[in-house]
Amino acid sequence: xxxxxxxxxxxxLIGEEFRRHHRVIEVARRISALYGFExxxxxxxxxxxxxxxxxGDTSDVVTKEMYTFQDRGGDSVTLRPENTAGVxxxxxxxxxxxGGLPRKVFYAGPMFRYERPQKGRYRQFHQIGIExxxxxxxxxxxxxxxxxxxxxxxxxxxEGTVLEINTLGDxxxxxxxxxxxxxxxxxxxxxxxxxxxxxxxKNPLRILDSKDKGxxxxxxxxxxxxxxxxxxxxxFFEGVMRHLDRFGVPFRKNPRIVRGLDYxxxxxxxxxxxxLGAQGTVMAGGRYDGLVEEMGGPPTPSxxxxxxxxxxxxxxxxxxxxxxxxxxxAVVPVGEAAEGPALDLLQALRRAGVVAEIAYKGNLKxxxxxxxxxxxxxAVILGEDELAxxxxxxxxxxxxxQESVAIGEIVRRLA
Ligand code: ATP
Ligand code: MG
Numbered sequence: 001x002x003x004x005x006x007x008x009x010x011x012x013l014i015g016e017e018f019r020r021h022h023r024v025i026e027v028a029r030r031i032s033a034l035y036g037f038e039x040x041x042x043x044x045x046x047x048x049x050x051x052x053x054x055x056g057d058t059s060d061v062v063t064k065e066m067y068t069f070q071d072r073g074g075d076s077v078t079l080r081p082e083n084t085a086g087v088x089x090x091x092x093x094x095x096x097x098x099g100g101l102p103r104k105v106f107y108a109g110p111m112f113r114y115e116r117p118q119k120g121r122y123r124q125f126h127q128i129g130i131e132x133x134x135x136x137x138x139x140x141x142x143x144x145x146x147x148x149x150x151x152x153x154x155x156x157x158x159e160g161t162v163l164e165i166n167t168l169g170d171x172x173x174x175x176x177x178x179x180x181x182x183x184x185x186x187x188x189x190x191x192x193x194x195x196x197x198x199x200x201x202k203n204p205l206r207i208l209d210s211k212d213k214g215x216x217x218x219x220x221x222x223x224x225x226x227x228x229x230x231x232x233x234x235x236f237f238e239g240v241m242r243h244l245d246r247f248g249v250p251f252r253k254n255p256r257i258v259r260g261l262d263y264x265x266x267x268x269x270x271x272x273x274x275x276l277g278a279q280g281t282v283m284a285g286g287r288y289d290g291l292v293e294e295m296g297g298p299p300t301p302s303x304x305x306x307x308x309x310x311x312x313x314x315x316x317x318x319x320x321x322x323x324x325x326x327x328x329x330a331v332v333p334v335g336e337a338a339e340g341p342a343l344d345l346l347q348a349l350r351r352a353g354v355v356a357e358i359a360y361k362g363n364l365k366x367x368x369x370x371x372x373x374x375x376x377x378x379a380v381i382l383g384e385d386e387l388a389x390x391x392x393x394x395x396x397x398x399x400x401x402q403e404s405v406a407i408g409e410i411v412r413r414l415a
Pocket of ligand 2: 060
């Protein structure tokens with residue numbers, strides 16, 4: 001029979017890859033908790049409208065990347081391409097929009113986008129993310145960014161990334177900026193990619209997010225939003241930057257940062273790296289003041305980010321920070337009479353928090369070979385004669401030394 005392969009754009013997490021992946025999520029979970037975020041898990045598939053309403057009809061995600069299908073009952077459902085919309089939907093569906101705001105949410109899990117797979121870009125990938133729901137203050141934006149920075153520092157990869165931030169202003173700033181962009185790009189209409197010509201009509205800001213080479217050249221010369229900010233929007237942006245300074249988070253202003261999704265206003269930011277080739281954005285987010293309303297809730301200004309676990313994990317690999325596999329203690333019985341006591345010791349070690357293993361069969365030689373193969377740090381050899389005297393041989397497999405130890409002492413020695 002033909003061997004089956006993982007579906008295109010999906011990948012298995014095994015060994016080192018799993019350990020890196022797990023570490024990214026564990027660190028993010030622990031650090032975000034220090035900032036007062038609580039973890040939510042929302043469904044992996046949602047009513048398609050959760051995404052079509054929130055992400056905007058012209059976003060790449062909605063027009064090209066969603067896994068949408070009719071289920072057997074005829075409902076249109078979509079595998080989540082991101083989790084912010086789901087979190088906002090959950091806030092509304094669970095009646096959490098009234099009291100208790102702001103709410104601070106952390107999530108981690110798989111996301112699905114129909115994309116051309118390449119290094120750091122998959123069809124099933126994973127994100128970690130945080131959201132502050134119901135806070136209009138620039139301090140919330142700065143805290144969210146500081147938490148993301150802290151996570152990268154704790155992972156040991158912060159040296160390899162740069163924070164770039166921008167503002168998309170408020171509605172009035174964007175209105176003025178949109179007009180300036182339309183004027184500029186209309187002058188170069190025939191040099192725009194077909195996609196960007198469509199964007200020019202539907203959502204000109206989105207052109208700034210284009211990955212097309214020709215577009216990129218035009219974008220270089222485009223006007224920036226800094227000249228079109230209302231005094232309020234400018235003050236908000238100043239506030240975010242002031243708090244970032246206070247938190248000690250280094251950043252670079254970049255007027256070209258717009259987010260791919262429609263729901264953003266004010267702060268937009270990305271942590272970028274030059275270490276992953278074309279997939280340079282590892283963590284990205286911003287302020288989305290209108291999204292909860294799109295889900296049928298009251299106005300709930302919010303801010304957050306999402307980060308690609310695979311990309312953070314690649315940075316860990318790159319920096320030689322793959323977490324080591326645990327090194328067990330091998331319990332090695334010699335002779336039938338030793339097998340029962342060996343199982344007792346095995347469980348006593350595990351109960352004491354020591355990773356311990358036993359080979360299911362084999363003589364002393366075979367079992368020692370297996371101990372080496374699994375990277376055991378020590379072997380406890382239980383021979384029949386010594387057992388009768390209440391002792392065992394404790395062998396340090398790194399040093400190659402061996403000593404007799406009273407059975408009752410072994411757990412304490414290894415814990
Ligand atoms: P890109 O510009 O790389 O397509 P994006 O703007 O579509 O990214 P977001 O929607 O902001 O990405 O998602 C946040 C983060 O999730 C990205 O910065 C990236 O680290 C990760 N990410 C997004 N799409 C993928 C994917 N297909 N495979 C792996 N990681 C991804
Ligand atoms: Mg994308």
